[in-house]
Amino acid sequence: MRSVPIVDRVTDAFFALDTGFRFTYLNERAETLLKRSREDLIGRVMWDEFPQTVETQFPDGFHRAMDEQVPVSFEIYHTHLETWFEARAYPSQNGLSVYxxxxxxRRAQETTVAQHAAVVEAIRDAVITLDRNREIVAINGATETLLGADRSTLDGEHVETLTELAGIDDQHAVDIGRAITDVDVGNADRRQLELPYTGPDGDDRMGEFRFVPIEDDTATVAAVVRDITDQHEYDRVVTSLHEITRWLLESDDPEEICAISVHAGSDLLDLPISGVWLLEEEQGYLEPVAGTAGAHDEFGGLPRxxxxxxxxxxxxxAGEVERFDDLETVGELYNPDTPLRSEIIAPIGTHGVLMTGALDPNRFDETDVDLISTLVENTRAALDRADRERVLRDRTAELERQTERLEAVADVLSTDLKDQLTAVADALEDDTADEWEFPLAEDTVETTLDRAEGLVDDVREFARNASAIGPRSRLRLESAITDAVGESRLDEDSIIVDGAAALRADPDRFVHLLETAFDSAVARADGDVTIQIGLVGFEDGGSRGFFLLDDAAEIPPNAHERVLDPTRDDDTAIDGLGLALVRAIxxxxxxxxxxxxxxxxGTRIEIRDVTTLERRLE
Structure with a gap:
């Protein structure tokens, strides 16, 4: 059997060059690699036969090995073969032996590993790989940040070192050990725990620990730790907000609801400078109703x-939540000298707004906006409910008042109308009157019937919802008086107006109030009557309003309350329902x-607490 040279039995490609870089030998693997036979290449210069190698590392590496008589190695990419090769050249006095x-x-694996390592290093979660002995194989930079420790001091250490550095208590450390074991032995594809730990600055943190198996030459388990303190706090706050919603919905007092909302924002969301303003519908401005101690300390009170x-x-x-990161860059501020630098303003539906501010710029983020939006939405729902409850209470009370009024109407109607009709009957049946007395009798009948008609009108007005009013608008007091005189039985010359003024009221109902008061005075007068109208509260510092003073027959003092409220449990006789209507309106x-x-x-009627009343210059 023919022996095979040892260089032909190696799996690497091998060729030999003399000092002139001519081929002196190639094994079969080299022939395959170079796609040339030994016969073609023996005795020929490498650079002449493979000119494409001149622009590679081969010339520099081979010359250095030959000149310095030192081994060299390098890696080179063969473009045509799309293959990476590791070249190793060993010099001798006769030339080079090249493998x-x-x-x-291997290069692909290294590239993949490098890419994975780069990804692991780049992610914000801490990543720790462990071998079967629970010793640390590698950690990324995020782990160093999480623990405040250098990776060089952790490589090769037992995982218990990490739990000690993180201040994890013994029971939770046991839970971590069990999770690692479950994953390592195949009892679970993954394990996840949420555990408290101590940050590098000694602050309490919350972490999400995930354990997964990995295939690596040394590591078997990877632990991924994410700091979820902010998320955990967010969840806690949201849960607390839902609990606060229950408190909000248990209250039917708008000011109490706003106080709960403000202090919830202060305590839960760390918003020490906050306040709530509600729309004052009659005046049309936003009135402060609740504020934190920090807001009052900073501003000495909240503005309207x-x-x-x-x-x-x-x-x-606008009706949309707005965040202002730096108020120094915002124009048209209410107070250009405000110490606040950033703030969030959130509408509470159509009820008003919640505003929170900070002395530093960029204090708030989208999470704050989300939480405040949740708080104001819950506050809006509570205020809506309070409004519905108030309307229901008002309707119930109004039904009760209507029932009382109807009972009072029946009493007045049965007494007063009976008296009026009796007077008519007596006048018509008076057979003793001569022809000179008939005109007087006819006047008496006409007057009596007018009073009866007026009584019926009062009954109709009082029996329906006398307290219902429509939208308010700005009125001139003198114009309303003129309109009321035109609708009443009072002569225009019988009115004396002492001052010009304006106020906000339902125009129709206010004119009817004056008309009813005028007719009441006419009904109590035996002849002509004069009514003086003037303003009160401007000089004496009391609540603002106006008065009507007539010179008709005065109402007895013991009947003052009864004429205003015929539903009182009082047997005092009264004449008609006119002043009760005045009071209701x-x-x-x-x-x-x-x-x-x-x-x-005479009788003096005063209408006070007319907060919108303003004196006008003549």
Whole structure:
């Protein structure tokens, strides 16, 4: 059997060159690699036969090995073969012995490993690989940050070193050990735990620990640790917000609801400078109703926002939550000198707004916006519910008042109308009157019937919802008086108006209030009557309003309350329901109505708490 040279039995490609870089030998693997036979290449110069190698590492490497008589090795990519080779050249006095090995697969693995390592190094989660002895094979930079330790001090250490550095208690350390074992022996594809740990600065943190099996020459388990402190805190806050929602919905007081909302934001969301403003529907401005201690300490109280004033009003009108990262870059501030640098303003539906601010720029992020949006949405729902409850209570109370009014109407109607009709009957049946007395009798009948008709009108008005009012608008007091005189039985010359003023009220109902008061005075007068109308509260510092003072027959003091409220459990006789209507319409506007006797006789009606009343210059 022919013996095979040892160089032909090696798996690497091998060829020999003399000092002139001429081929002196090639094994079969080299022939295959170079795609040339020995006969073609023996005695020929490598650079002449393979000119494409001149621009590679071969010339420099081979010359260095020959000149310095030192072994050299390098890796080179063969373009035509799409193959990576490791070349090793060993010099001698007679030339070079060159070995070439296909390292394409190894290079691919190294590239993959390098890519994986780069990915692992780049991710923000801490990654630790462990061998079967629970010793650390490798960690990434995020692990160093998480633990505040250098990787060089951790390589080869037992996993217990990590749990000790992270301040994980013994029971949780046992849980980690069990999770690693389950994954390593194949009892589970993965294990996940959420455990508290201590950060490098000594602060309490929450981590998500995931354990998965890996296929590696040395490592068998990878642990991925993510800091979920912020997410955990977010979940805690959201859960607490849901609990606060229960408190909000248990209250039917808007101011209490707003106070709960503000203090929830302060305590849960760490928003020490916060406040809530609700729309004052009658006046049309945003009124502060609740604020944190920090807000009051910083500003000494919260301002009122009129239409068009500041960012608060703009956001309220727009209806969308807005975050301002740096107020120094925002124009049209309500207070250009505000110490606040950043703030979030969130509309509470159509009820008002919640505003929170900070003394530093860029204090808030989208998470804060989400949480505040949840808080104001829950607050809106609570205020909506409070409104519905208030409407229901008002309707129930109104039904009760209507029942009482109907009972009072029946009493007044049965007494007063009976008296009026009796007077008519007596006048018609008076056979003793001569022809000179008939005109007087006819006047008496006509007057009596007018009073009866007026009584029926009052009954109709009082029996329906006398306290219902429509939208309010700005009115001139003098114009309303003129309109009321035209609708009443009062002569225009009988009115004396002492001052010009304006107020906001339901135009129709306010005119009817005045008309009813005028007719009440006419009904109590034996002849002509004069009514003086003036303003109160501007000089004496009391609540603002106006008065009507007539010179008709005065109402007895013991009947003052009864004429305003015929539903009172009182046997005092009253004449008609006119002043009860005046009071009902006044109270529907949130005003106060009282009746007293004038200093020189007659009756004085005062309407107070008219907060929108303003004196006008003539």
């Amino acid at each position: 070439m090995r296909d390292v394409t697969e 926002f009129n239409p068009g004033e500041g960012l608060v009003w703009d956001v309220f009108e 006044a109270e529907a506007h949130d005003w106060e109505c009282t009746v007293s006797n004038g200093a020189n006789g």
